[in-house]
């Protein structure tokens with residue numbers, strides 16, 4: 001197999017605090033912000049002890065969560081300084097912060113820009129106050145619009161917005177109105193996620209009690225196809241199943257690393273790291289992470305070596321998520337496998353169903369219809385009996 005460091009790495013910092021938990025969310029976060037100082041100390045200590053492989057530099061840093069914007073800019077600055085002291089962050093690195101419109105204090109956006117944060121991803125989710133209430137968001141539609149305008153005024157020229165579709169009772173025109181409102185704010189990037197009911201969340205419990213009927217699968221599928229068409233007409237090019245950008249330059253450089261097997265280091269509770277072929281992930285929730293830090297134990301909860309067979313499975317799944325698909329020559333060079341010889345029967349089946357984009361033989365990519373069945377299609381590839389060790 002080829003050496004995996006084919007591009008610079010990414011750095012992820014998990015901020016596990018939110019003002020209040022949203023009804024649909026199962027991410028690692030909590031609403032008790034009294035532990036921010038302890039978290040910052042443990043995080044800075046973890047970053048200070050990082051040992052990146054020699055020769056690996058980083059060109060992205062992503063503050064995710066949770067809600068990183070609950071931290072004051074000087075706290076973000078402290079984390080940034082710790083990263084810069086310990087890890088080679090390249091000039092021109094993409095530095096992203098996720099922000100909740102309900103947490104952006106006046107002046108904070110300008111401070112973040114001055115610290116070098118050059119991309120902001122704002123969790124708008126909806127432009128309807130009723131839908132925001134259903135989701136348990138802390139902000140109003142007006143606050144969402146205001147946050148985008150203030151980010152622009154503070155000098156952010158790379159703004160991403162997150163939206164959620166597929167809510168109960170949502171009509172095609174409701175969803176188009178949401179996308180129209182988002183596009184009218186002129187963001188560089190849009191992420192449109194289908195609402196999912198994660199186990200143990202308040203929304204999943206309400207669904208189980210029969211408080212509301214979920215949107216049926218056929219309608220959710222139509223919303224997805226609508227999204228791709230509607231945003232394409234407004235100049236947003238889809239590059240991943242849920243992600244759309246105005247140009248290649250403003251695609252999320254950081255998230256693309258996850259899909260392209262680039263190395264990354266994650267810090268904070270629940271954060272994942274991948275330095276091929278090793279993957280590990282940190283203790284969670286925050287209390288466990290803090291305990292490990294206080295007793296000088298590694299924050300890593302578990303480690304695994306991603307073997308040859310597993311790497312093939314992941315390369316297929318992550319490749320198919322992207323509209324450019326799997327680059328056949330890269331796949332073959334990496335795994336020493338004849339792609340079409342190995343997966344010929346699956347490819348024929350996908351072609352027959354209209355799920356394979358046949359416009360470019362150098363790539364294996366799904367059509368928008370195929371993207372809807374991504375998980376099932378990935379399982380068809382996984383079911384093929386490919387070798388679990390590289391050819392001699």
Ligand code: SF4
Pocket residue numbers: 017018020021022025026027029065066067100123
């Ligand atoms: S703000 Fe984001 S991370 Fe926090 S609870 Fe809501 S969805 Fe989850």
